[in-house]
Amino acid sequence: MQEKLREHFEKIISLTDEEFAFVLSHFTFRKFKKHQYLIQQGDPVNHTFFVVSGLLRLSHTDANDKEHILLFAMEDWWVSDDHAFLTGTNATMSLDCLEDTGVFCITREDNRKLFAAMPKMEHFFLKKSHFGYIALQRRLLALLSSSAAERYQQLLMQYPSLIQRVNKTLLAAYLGVSRETLSRLTS
Amino acid sequence: MQEKLREHFEKIISLTDEEFAFVLSHFTFRKFKKHQYLIQQGDPVNHTFFVVSGLLRLSHTDANDKEHILLFAMEDWWVSDDHAFLTGTNATMSLDCLEDTGVFCITREDNRKLFAAMPKMEHFFLKKSHFGYIALQRRLLALLSSSAAERYQQLLMQYPSLIQRVNKTLLAAYLGVSRETLSRLTS
Numbered sequence: 001m002q003e004k005l006r007e008h009f010e011k012i013i014s015l016t017d018e019e020f021a022f023v024l025s026h027f028t029f030r031k032f033k034k035h036q037y038l039i040q041q042g043d044p045v046n047h048t049f050f051v052v053s054g055l056l057r058l059s060h061t062d063a064n065d066k067e068h069i070l071l072f073a074m075e076d077w078w079v080s081d082d083h084a085f086l087t088g089t090n091a092t093m094s095l096d097c098l099e100d101t102g103v104f105c106i107t108r109e110d111n112r113k114l115f116a117a118m119p120k121m122e123h124f125f126l127k128k129s130h131f132g133y134i135a136l137q138r139r140l141l142a143l144l145s146s147s148a149a150e151r152y153q154q155l156l157m158q159y160p161s162l163i164q165r166v167n168k169t170l171l172a173a174y175l176g177v178s179r180e181t182l183s184r185l186t187s
Numbered sequence: 188m189q190e191k192l193r194e195h196f197e198k199i200i201s202l203t204d205e206e207f208a209f210v211l212s213h214f215t216f217r218k219f220k221k222h223q224y225l226i227q228q229g230d231p232v233n234h235t236f237f238v239v240s241g242l243l244r245l246s247h248t249d250a251n252d253k254e255h256i257l258l259f260a261m262e263d264w265w266v267s268d269d270h271a272f273l274t275g276t277n278a279t280m281s282l283d284c285l286e287d288t289g290v291f292c293i294t295r296e297d298n299r300k301l302f303a304a305m306p307k308m309e310h311f312f313l314k315k316s317h318f319g320y321i322a323l324q325r326r327l328l329a330l331l332s333s334s335a336a337e338r339y340q341q342l343l344m345q346y347p348s349l350i351q352r353v354n355k356t357l358l359a360a361y362l363g364v365s366r367e368t369l370s371r372l373t374s
Contacts, residue, residue, distance in 0.1 A: 060328055068331040070324060083321045115313075119306035122313050126302075129316040134270045136323045137257060141247055143330050144255040144363045176331045 001029060004052050005104055008076055012127050013120045023121065026110040032101045039095035045084035047105040051077045054101025055165055059173070060093045069174040072098070072162055078128060098166065148177040152185050188216060191239050192291055195263055199314050200307045210308065213297040219288045226282035232271035234292040238264045241288025242352055246360070247280045256361040259285070259349055265315060285353065335364040339372050 005027070006020050015023065029052070032038060039045055041061060049056075056073040058081070070093060073079035081093040085108060106114070115122050142151050152175060156163055163171070172182040192214070193207050202210065216239070219225060226232055228248060236243075243260040245268070257280060260266035268280040272295060293301070302309050329338050339362060343350055350358070359369040 060332065062332045066332065068328060070328065082317065082324070086317055086321070115310070119309065122306065122309045123302070126309050126313045126316060129313060129320060130269065130273055133316060133320045133323060134273070136320065136327060137269070140323060140327050140330065141255060141257065143327065145247065145249045145253065 001052055001102065001104075004076075005050060008050070009124060012124045019118070023114065023118070026114045027104040027106050029102065029104055032097045032103070034097050034100050036101075037094060037096045038103070039081050039084075039091050039093065041091050041094045043091050044088075045081045045091045046107055048078060048080035048082075048085050048111065049073075049095075049103040049105055051075055051079065052102040052104060054097060054103075055099040056095055056101055057098050057170065058093055058095050067173055068176070069170060072159075072166060072170075072174065074159075074162070078132075098170070143176060148175060148181055149185050151175050151177075152182070188239055188289065188291075191263075192237060195237070196311060199311045206305070210301065210305070213301045214291040214293050216289065216291055219284045219290070221284050221287050223288075224281060224283045225290070226268050226271075226278050226280065228278050228281045230278050231275075232268045232278045233294055235265060235267035235269075235272050235298065236260075236282075236290040236292055238262055238266065239289040239291060241284060241290075242286040243282055243288060244285050244357065245280055245282050254360055255363070256357060259346075259353060259357075259361065261346075261349070265319075285357070330363060335362055335368055336372050338362050338364075339369070 002024060005024065006015065009015055009020070009023065027050075032054075038047075038049060038056065051073050053075055056079055058070045058073060058079055060068050060070065062068065071079070079095060081091045081095065083089065084091045084093075088108065115125075142154055146154065152171075155171075155175070166174075168182050168186065169179055172179045175182065189211060192211065193202065196202055196207070196210065214237075219241075225234075225236060225243065238260050240262055243266060245257040245260065245266055247255050247257065249255065258266070266282060268278045268282065270276065271278045271280075275295065302312075329341055333341065339358075342358075342362065353361075355369050355373065356366055359366045362369065
């Protein structure tokens with residue numbers, strides 16, 4: 001488990017054993033069962049999470065009780081309600097487990113301390129943040145410019161395993177189409 | 188001009204006169220006329236830009252020659268084709284001026300050198316990147332969950348001055364609706 005976190009950091013920065021031990025001391029490992037919530041819309045958000053195993057859904061339920069899926073977080077992803085986590089406000093999104101899930105958690109305070117003590121962790125998260133931004137920009141562009149059929153094909157190509165792990169109702173909420181439209185695309 | 192850049196950095200980090208002079212030495216200031224391109228889709232992207240004055244459009248033209256607007260960049264915004272800038276690949280977006288525009292430019296290489304020499308610049312850009320990510324997430328959520336009328340109202344509230352500065356054809360391309368739909372919303 002710890003090795004997964006270390007390998008993940010070492011894709012971008014190098015860490016001595018002592019440095020990694022120091023980094024690790026800011027995290028706690030937790031297991032959640034399928035259907036458990038890590039964040040509930042409306043509640044305070046005290047942690048950001050690194051997914052070691054399993055699958056999570058980050059979603060927003062609107063005023064009409066319709067659920068919209070921002071993203072599915074798999075192994076090696078960082079996920080939280082970023083706005084709430086960074087600003088200390090309450091969640092406008094929920095994060096729940098679609099499979100049994102193992103995560104490393106870090107609090108806002110420990111995150112701040114880690115950054116202050118180790119500038120190269122900011123370097124790491126700047127890179128991650130850039131690539132998260134780019135991925136989101138591509139998704140936005142796909143929503144603006146592609147048909148539902150094209151968006152489904154893109155998803156298939158980008159995350160082939162996701163299609164196996166997520167049911168069609170959820171995929172439809174992610175793609176921003178009705179369940180019926182998705183069935184037509186995939187039948 | 189330089190003061191605008193300094194004030195912008197000092198919203199998040201503090202800089203001595205010597206430090207700011209060092210930071211500034213990595214940037215060049217350039218002026219562009221309305222209709223000029225800073226980035227053209229398909230070309231290499233060597234700079235990221237800080238907007239001192241004016242208004243820019245970041246857009247993608249799809250295979251059917253339809254234009255989609257990712258964002259409008261105004262005073263105090265950082266803008267580039269981030270994916271192309273960060274990875275050294277060719278642009279999948281264009282960046283052009285909707286008004287006469289003044290920008291500070293930094294190259295990928297100078298950006299790298301600045302980060303290596305001054306970790307607090309990474310701290311600055313990590314904060315900016317986080318808030319850019321959050322803004323993009325909200326836009327994505329709005330596209331998934333809101334009607335065109337609601338998205339137009341959100342834009343009015345968030346950037347009232349933008350509505351005065353951008354014509355309706357461009358606003359429609361940003362909101363992901365037809366020009367006719369937008370006319371109905373605003374008449």
